[in-house]
Amino acid sequence: MTASADLSTEKQAAEMGLSADEFALICQRLGRTPNLTELGIFSAMWSEHCSYKSSRRWLKTLPTTGKQVIHGPGENAGVVDIGDGMAAVFKIESHNHPSFIEPYQGAATGVGGILRDVFTMGARPVALLNALRFGAPDHPLSRHLVGGVVSGIGGYGNCIGIPTVGGETHFDPSYNQNILVNAMAVGLAQADRIFLSAASGPGNPVIYIGAKTGRDGIHGATMASAEFSEEDSSKRPTVQVGDPLAGKLLMEASLELMASDSVVSIQDMGAAGLTSSSVEMSSKGGLGMEINLDKVPTREKGMIPYEIMLSESQERMLVVLKPDAMDRAKAIFDKWDLDFAVIGKVTDSGHLVLKTGDQVVADLPIAPLVEDAPEYDRDYKDTPTAKPIPNQDLITEMPLGEALIKMMGSHFLASRRWIYEQYDRHVMADTIIESGGDAAMIRVHNTQRGMSMTTDCTQRYVLADPFMGAMQAVAEAYRNITATGATPLATTNNLNFGNPEKPAIMGQIVGAIKGMGAACSALNTPIVSGNVSLYNETDGKAISPAPVIGMIGVIDDIAHAIKIAINAPDETVYIIGQAQDTNDGWLSNSVYAHVIADQTMASAPPPVDLTAEAKHGDMIRQLNTKGLITAAHDIGDGGALTALAEMVLAGSYGVELIGSDHQRSHGWAFGEDQGRYLIVTHDPDAVEVAAQAEHIPLQKIATTISAKELKLGNDDIISVTDLRSIHEGWLPNVMSQKKGA
Amino acid sequence: MARIAVISFPGSNCDRDIITAIRDITGTEPNQFWHKESTMPRQDLVILPGGFSFGDYLRCGAIAARSPIMDEVLEHAWRGGYILGICNGFQILTEADLLPGTLMRNRGLRFVCRDVVLETHNSDNAILTGLNEGQKLRIPVAHNEGNYFADAATLKKIKDKGQIAFTYSGADQDPNYNPNGAIDDIAGIVSENGRVLGLMPHPERKADPIHGGLDGRLLLKSVIEAAS
Amino acid sequence: MVSITITIGLKDGVLDPEGRAIESSLNNLGYHEASEIKTGRLIRFTMDEADHARAHQKVSKMCETLLVNTVIEHYDITVEDLIEE
């Protein structure tokens, strides 16, 4: 059978991002030259975004199994068992390029997209997080981008009614022209009621639900896989506009439909829209699909098959319905005022056949679209080993308190309150710990169980040492979860890198995947979902690599949740995970090095000891179970003293350092050695006994006091009010700065 | 036992939260109504929950105020029934002319989600008799359009008649105590008969020990008791 | 068929935070010539009605019942013959 319309050319293939070799392969596998619609479908399915052609061989090396894993990578989102018959469903995804072009809509549709990935599986989304990277705070575009992205994330999440409870934001000039907007969603489902996308039952109707198809975002998948040039922002591809109300209707109707025993399989239309959803559903079921394009609800007149198949209009789903379910389904769509249409049926042909009227406009075997997608073993060059900068080259004479204030008011550590106050953090009424602490925590509705969640990555470490940096990102996520009292369970990740065709960039990718894999294995937090965003370059300059880690954990009883705020005077503060005599902390590539010593070289980051991480994490859980912890915080960016300052800022008490000599050293105060936590306890003896029994190093560092101050030394006292105004003031000041000033 | 109704619109997203809070307080399940329903049996208290009823398109609450169930809500009001509108529910009540004034975009032009301190003014209304005059409550807000506005004549009237129920309180020295620029720091008002209350803060978000405070529960209890 | 344009603006005396924000941004960008900035909304549609007066009357009713918040907004209606393209 031949499909109609004009045959495509190698030149058209190139415009769609397919190489000459890839085009030849397509012709060979088809035994003919594809027409334009068919070529469009191939180019989308074979794009980096859908096929992971550069990263696939490395992603396969990641640890993805464990007894908690119900569904690992390969589905719309990962699914893990959290006990009591419940499952957590979660994933992170990027919307980097669209957010640079139109920050509000780009970020909003990013949130909408990741929510669909989660509720497609039958899970009700219960929390959102994000990971953001912007350029230098004083870059002329930064304010516009920060403002737009933040209100876009809020605009969607607040409206649809899912709390945004956490995230991270970093500033770095390498993102000036290429910001990162990664959104993570976490949902809850009954473990035995998970919905997958594999089609089954030839003859079953294929239903389209949700918003009408317009000309928006056509070829977004290939765009997301192409390098950026400065001209691009003036090309202005048709931007997708998010409609959170439509998203809410779609979510509620889909969940109701799935609960009504009507659904064979279901798949959201995300990147590459109808193309990837129909191909994936067919491919996973080993079947085919026939679609009548005349039946697809369109928003604009005269849309051609190519446009209908590649549109990335938001808020749409594809469902294979049980044969007898039509009436039930229709009642649900009517209740929620949703457009829907029967657009085709499942077949056993193994082909995707598209028709308009009686005419076949495309007829493609499914297998080559998926299985033959190229997989490249790209050349890579390991990142040269970064040398540590010795402390004596970094340490300054600045008084401790002054250095602390300067660091807390720097873009690395300043409060992100201006951002998270624009997010509804409380809707659903199950938020236990929200932005501003370590991980966030959500109550599993109607239970005593809690779920902790976090996103983390310190890109300056990754730039210097992709392997160690990625390992550190996992370790930090692990510590953030642990510091809330929860047990880390599983991981999702978003690999944000430059152009993989460059061996140096490919080297970063390989190094990061290896480091991430090693850490997730050692910490028993398998990777169950993720996303890859490559070609994050502008005019040939790559971003600082950011393998963002999203992690979740569980706590059996939310009564044991730990927060970072100091709650009482006369309690004792310990560092868990570091012995008393260590006063030469790791300053190379630290916030201190950047802010106080003005040393911005990509020097060696602190090494991660995964065995110690696991042991120290278990120690925290043990102490917490014994009721010995009244507050805790992991030590990360900025070191022990800034962590302590954050605990003070979160509560209404002060602290007084014990006053040993090493506490005056900048290495002790600001070193970023890994594997450490601050805990506050009312029972220091019991803490010491428990730690010694497990051979966990610890040091007593401070006492909590009623005075709202940080007593660093006799004549080095910082008022909490002053510290707060600097820490809280930085971002609002940046955002209200006069342009051009 | 009070008969309590919770109305859901397509974009309501705090309906489950208020239902949970009411169930916790009263031990019974409230009655739920969908915006398309055109009959509602008699109720003692009708609650319009927070959310984004119709995506906040056109104006927050405007489309919801004209949906079928609202005829029943209006009738309930005319009969002297009690009504509580929270956040978007407050916006709907002003759009339905059950409360005077309107809620404009926040002065800062940004969505704002954080705790605020409310001061209670209840000497003149029936719905808040369970609270003390001047009582301070810490409850969070979460809105983009909470900037209460009424023209001078309306404002004078609602003041004269004691219709201001809650104001944002500056007592804790926070210069940003008013989160949205509302005129005269107004956070909530009641109808002339003192039985219809609209407020921007979300009492259902301080109604469970995990919320880090129970002031919202106090407020809800008072409303439920008044209506019983 | 007629084409309808409804122009909606804030009544005098109602604070226009958006207008103020725009004014200060323009100033910061060095555009000092603009003053008294006011923002408004526009609603446009086509209407199946030939008679202008009747169209106007119907649209007024739509404005009063739904489209305009008459507490703070005023509106203007323009009715034009639809120019087929």
Next chain:
Amino acid sequence: MVSITITIGLKDGVLDPEGRAIESSLNNLGYHEASEIKTGRLIRFTMDEADHARAHQKVSKMCETLLVNTVIEHYDITVEDLIEE
């Protein structure tokens, strides 16, 4: 002094969820005559500039740099002599 009106609308092909919501609400209220509802924004101000062409040019620049989101919106500028009231 001139009076400036900037009319801003969504470009063709850009989804206008608000227009759709208004349309269905009008329908529910029994107004079935309105179709293809589009929403837009309006910015009005006075400008200290006598020459219309120059005013137009300046306002275009303001639109491009600040007032209009040219990725999804288009705009129209009207310059009129200020009628003193």
